[in-house]
Amino acid sequence: MLAEAYQILVSGENRRQLGTFFTPPAIVRYMVDAVLAILRERPYYIVDPGAGVGAFTVSARQIWPTSTTISVDLNVVTLGLLAARVDSRVKGRSKKGHGPVELVPQDYLEWISRDWPKLEGPRLVLGNPPYTRHQQMTAGQKKRAKEAAGSLVTSGLAGLSAYFLAATINALRPADSLCLLLPGSWCETRYGRELRDWLWHSRRRRVEVDLFPSTVEVFPGTQVTAMILSVGPEQKSRQPFVARALDLTESRGRQSVVKKTEVTIDRGGPCPPSFARLTAIKSARTRAVNSLSLGSVATIRRGVATGANHFFFLSDAERRREGLPDKALRPALVKASHCPSDTLDLEAHEAIGAAGAPRWLLDMNGCDAAETDEDLKSYLSRGKALGVHNRHLALQRKFWHTVELVATPDIFLAPVGKGCHRVIRNEAGAVGSNNLYGIYLGPLAPWNSQQLAAWLRSEDGQLSLQNLSRQYQGGSSKLEPRSLRSLAVPVEYSV
Numbered sequence: 001m002l003a004e005a006y007q008i009l010v011s012g013e014n015r016r017q018l019g020t021f022f023t024p025p026a027i028v029r030y031m032v033d034a035v036l037a038i039l040r041e042r043p044y045y046i047v048d049p050g051a052g053v054g055a056f057t058v059s060a061r062q063i064w065p066t067s068t069t070i071s072v073d074l075n076v077v078t079l080g081l082l083a084a085r086v087d088s089r090v091k092g093r094s095k096k097g098h099g100p101v102e103l104v105p106q107d108y109l110e111w112i113s114r115d116w117p118k119l120e121g122p123r124l125v126l127g128n129p130p131y132t133r134h135q136q137m138t139a140g141q142k143k144r145a146k147e148a149a150g151s152l153v154t155s156g157l158a159g160l161s162a163y164f165l166a167a168t169i170n171a172l173r174p175a176d177s178l179c180l181l182l183p184g185s186w187c188e189t190r191y192g193r194e195l196r197d198w199l200w201h202s203r204r205r206r207v208e209v210d211l212f213p214s215t216v217e218v219f220p221g222t223q224v225t226a227m228i229l230s231v232g233p234e235q236k237s238r239q240p241f242v243a244r245a246l247d248l249t250e251s252r253g254r255q256s257v258v259k260k261t262e263v264t265i266d267r268g269g270p271c272p273p274s275f276a277r278l279t280a281i282k283s284a285r286t287r288a289v290n291s292l293s294l295g296s297v298a299t300i301r302r303g304v305a306t307g308a309n310h311f312f313f314l315s316d317a318e319r320r321r322e323g324l325p326d327k328a329l330r331p332a333l334v335k336a337s338h339c340p341s342d343t344l345d346l347e348a349h350e351a352i353g354a355a356g357a358p359r360w361l362l363d364m365n366g367c368d369a370a371e372t373d374e375d376l377k378s379y380l381s382r383g384k385a386l387g388v389h390n391r392h393l394a395l396q397r398k399f400w401h402t403v404e405l406v407a408t409p410d411i412f413l414a415p416v417g418k419g420c421h422r423v424i425r426n427e428a429g430a431v432g433s434n435n436l437y438g439i440y441l442g443p444l445a446p447w448n449s450q451q452l453a454a455w456l457r458s459e460d461g462q463l464s465l466q467n468l469s470r471q472y473q474g475g476s477s478k479l480e481p482r483s484l485r486s487l488a489v490p491v492e493y494s495v
């Protein structure tokens with residue numbers, strides 16, 4: 001109730017600055033159970049970093065009543081609400097039979113470097129650190145956070161929760177453990193690389209990576225996927241690395257976390273480039289046996305970056321109205337959704353025109369009519385009047401009106417998709433906009449465009465694309481050209 005009251009009273013904007021989102025009880029229950037299973041002994045201290053109104057503090061008090069709980073939060077308002085929940089009348093003094101609760105109104109990163117080393121005995125860090133994006137951190141905050149994170153975060157793009165994780169890892173003694181609910185981005189981005197490496201190589205600690213699907217909104221309104229990371233105490237022997245795919249379900253008004261898949265991964269090999277698809281690793285490896293990476297036999301590049309698509313891509317009506325010469329225009333595909341079928345042939349290209357969508361690129365490469373053709377001259381001066389010539393990309397070009405020369409690809413692929421990345425064979429000799437990737441088959445490719453497109457559209461192909469893409473909340477996924485180059489495509493695939 002307190003969490004809800006706070007969320008209603010304090011605007012989203014103000015909560016975002018401190019990354020204040022409260023953890024649903026089902027996730028708190030799941031995390032407490034997960035950490036109970038990996039601990040070897042009762043922790044003497046449980047630290048709740050960014051305690052809010054105390055979702056974890058209150059649970060920890062129930063599970064480990066004789067331990068000391070330390071709730072650290074910068075926000076004195078939520079800390080005050082938390083004080084009302086737990087009996088902590090005198091800081092540090094225990095109630096009969098209960099360990100004390102300490103409420104610490106301080107920056108966790110400062111607290112962990114100054115006060116944490118004084119605590120003796122096994123310690124557990126359990127909680128949901130602030131989800132604060134790097135853009136919302138001040139320069140001073142970033143500087144202090146970097147000091148606390150040391151070599152575990154070297155990129156400037158990390159959010160505050162990654163620094164909380166790094167500072168906690170740096171402060172772990174062998175008997176200590178952690179269990180944190182985090183935004184999933186560190187699992188696959190560059191800024192999380194050192195953290196992943198540390199976890200991969202800490203083979204004497206049990207590590208559990210629990211991933212929620214992108215459709216589960218744990219951090220409301222943030223477009224971020226959520227994950228739970230648990231790290232156990234150091235043992236004498238090698239410990240497992242476990243990855244799970246979770247889901248958050250609701251039945252009769254009660255939410256629960258369910259485990260969908262679980263894999264135990266051998267940490268003998270090198271650290272995988274991403275932790276986001278660990279549960280799919282086995283099938284991906286099997287498929288890779290008889291395959292080639294797409295980038296080894298094909299070129300992949302974005303379509304034409306014009307800097308002003310509304311000016312450079314024209315519909316049939318615009319083309320007619322402007323009377324532009326044929327030699328200044330090339331057939332084009334601006335968006336995958338414009339194409340009515342799996343193959344962009346002349347008929348499909350005509351259909352795009354009939355639907356009123358743009359399908360011609362103003363391409364002045366090799367066209368010498370800029371000074372002689374009156375219609376073209378007047379279209380270009382209209383572009384100038386609109387300021388197209390002063391746009392960033394136009395200023396980079398030799399002539400503002402002459403876009404980069406891009407060859408026509410064999411296949412178009414939509415880099416962003418919801419459950420599916422569209423694959424379109426290009427039989428119309430069209431050039432794509434930069435909303436699309438073009439795949440150009442090289443002479444050594446073992447497939448023709450029809451075979452490759454058929455595999456890319458198949459269940460296996462789409463699953464492999466999903467495995468390489470970044471997932472966003474709401475179910476959309478995005479592929480980068482670099483990941484697409486590493487796509488393992490079976491050598492033999494017949495249609």
Ligand SMILES: C[S@@+](CC[C@H](N)C(=O)[O-])C[C@H]1O[C@@H](n2cnc3c(N)ncnc32)[C@H](O)[C@@H]1O
Nearest residue numbers: 021022023050051052073074075107108128130
């Ligand atoms: C995601 S909320 C989690 C709240 C609570 N633990 C829960 O799970 O419901 C993060 C909390 O971190 C706090 N916070 C933000 N920056 C902090 C900092 N530098 N040090 C300590 N707490 C901070 C915010 O005030 C907020 O209460």
